[in-house]
Amino acid sequence: MADYALAVSDVEIARYRMMAQSAVKTESERWVFAGVVAGATVADVGCGPAAISVELARRVRPGGHVLAVEREDSAIAAAREVIRQSGVDNVDLRSAEAAATGLAPSSIDVVMMRHVLAHNGGREQAIVDHLATLVRPGGTVYLADSDVTAIRTLDSDPDLEDLTVKYASFHRRRGNDPSIGLRLGKLLDAAGLEVISFDGLCAPVTVSPGMRPPVWAARDAMLAEGAADSADLNRWEAAFARTDRGAIRPTLFVPLFLAIARRRV
Numbered sequence: 001m002a003d004y005a006l007a008v009s010d011v012e013i014a015r016y017r018m019m020a021q022s023a024v025k026t027e028s029e030r031w032v033f034a035g036v037v038a039g040a041t042v043a044d045v046g047c048g049p050a051a052i053s054v055e056l057a058r059r060v061r062p063g064g065h066v067l068a069v070e071r072e073d074s075a076i077a078a079a080r081e082v083i084r085q086s087g088v089d090n091v092d093l094r095s096a097e098a099a100a101t102g103l104a105p106s107s108i109d110v111v112m113m114r115h116v117l118a119h120n121g122g123r124e125q126a127i128v129d130h131l132a133t134l135v136r137p138g139g140t141v142y143l144a145d146s147d148v149t150a151i152r153t154l155d156s157d158p159d160l161e162d163l164t165v166k167y168a169s170f171h172r173r174r175g176n177d178p179s180i181g182l183r184l185g186k187l188l189d190a191a192g193l194e195v196i197s198f199d200g201l202c203a204p205v206t207v208s209p210g211m212r213p214p215v216w217a218a219r220d221a222m223l224a225e226g227a228a229d230s231a232d233l234n235r236w237e238a239a240f241a242r243t244d245r246g247a248i249r250p251t252l253f254v255p256l257f258l259a260i261a262r263r264r265v
Helices: 010-034 051-059 073-086 124-134 163-173 180-190 219-224 230-245
Strands: 041-045 065-070 091-095 108-114 135-146 152-154 194-201 204-206 251-253 256-262
Touching: 010 051, 010 073, 010 108, 010 135, 010 194, 010 256, 041 051, 051 065, 051 073, 051 091, 051 108, 065 073, 073 091, 108 124, 124 135, 124 180, 135 180, 163 219, 180 194, 180 256, 219 230
Parallel strands: 041 065, 041 108, 065 091, 108 135
Antiparallel strands: 135 256, 152 251, 194 256, 204 251
């Protein structure tokens, strides 16, 4: 399994929180459809800084709880602080691998995984197969992931035009699939689950000053692996600084694919 390339930072945590708020706004009905309701047991596997875990925890009260699973020590430390700041008391944070969570089989109402499969090239099916064993009969697995190759930005600085291309190439060199969102339904079907919903969203996001895309969190790994050089990083950093100062805010379009599958009774 490839090492996770996105370094945890205050900027990255802010991005996770923004994504969580966007998910609440655009996916709430899907969450309910999947079974994220009061009293439910939900697993957030690959939770990162736990921004989504906190939102799920709020929606399963009273009586429900969230098992937040993460393997990276830096993300676990960030998640612990995010959970503390949120004030929720029904999140259980655990350290484990996505394909070997240690959670009891057939014990979870909803297993959610977001933006994890794109970082685990070659292990996607093994991970989804494991998630399928965790849900009780009638429970669901909820996957969310993107197509990095289809990201578009309106009013972007010209020096950022190659950013997404190089990031996608970086993932391919690691054996990852930057378009994994397109395959979520097939992964769930191959895991023996009944796919009950598979669609996509592409809600426009206004880029606020200081906001950075995932590629910026991966810049050290990209530099180390030859996917970008120091000139690229300097050029991108200068372009981000100009963007932060600009009067016209760029608009970001990220295709997000959402798949929900039920374990047959």
